[in-house]
Amino acid sequence: MSDSNGRKDLRMPDDGEVFAVVTNMLGANRVQVRCMDGTERTARIPGRMQKRIWIREDDVVLVEPWDWQDEKADVVWRYEKQDADQLRREGHIRQ
Template identity: 35%
Template sequence: MGETLSKPQPKDVPVPESKTQVICVVSQLIGANYVRALCVDDQVRVLRIPGKFRKKVWIAPLDVVLAELWAEVSDRGDIVYKYSKDERKKLIEYGYLDPGLIERAGGTV
């Protein structure tokens, strides 16, 4: 009764809550606090590392991040969360992240 057929929500793992949020895999560090990332919708986007992450969270190639897209431009956005390796496994398990995306970005699962 009242069951839904949507994807199960992983506990304590942030997932995209709106259509302006997307999960991406960092493919290249551009410089000046910007990265190039391949997103789950197969688009390459340029993401900005906000000031609160610059010195506290190290962003490297093949990291999985949650990005908030800019309203004006759809191919740019801000990084709002960096997933750990355990969280990455949960995203794959629950179907939010395709392991092939990490391989296409240049790495292995």
């Protein structure tokens, strides 16, 4: 699913989802993230992702902030390094 100049169609945020960069690993399946809406949040890695996807500091992820507690969120997607670079080039993520 890439075109002639190497651009891939990437998963974009749905309603209520925000791009975020992992800033700190907290342990117990939790990470600290800096969201692109300007909020620092504690994000939870759901069980379906824990064993299949390794999340490290500086990874770009999609998070879904909790309705009832805005400083917390769930990680819903992790981007590969080249996909994250593409998002930065296209201006979706600022460092």
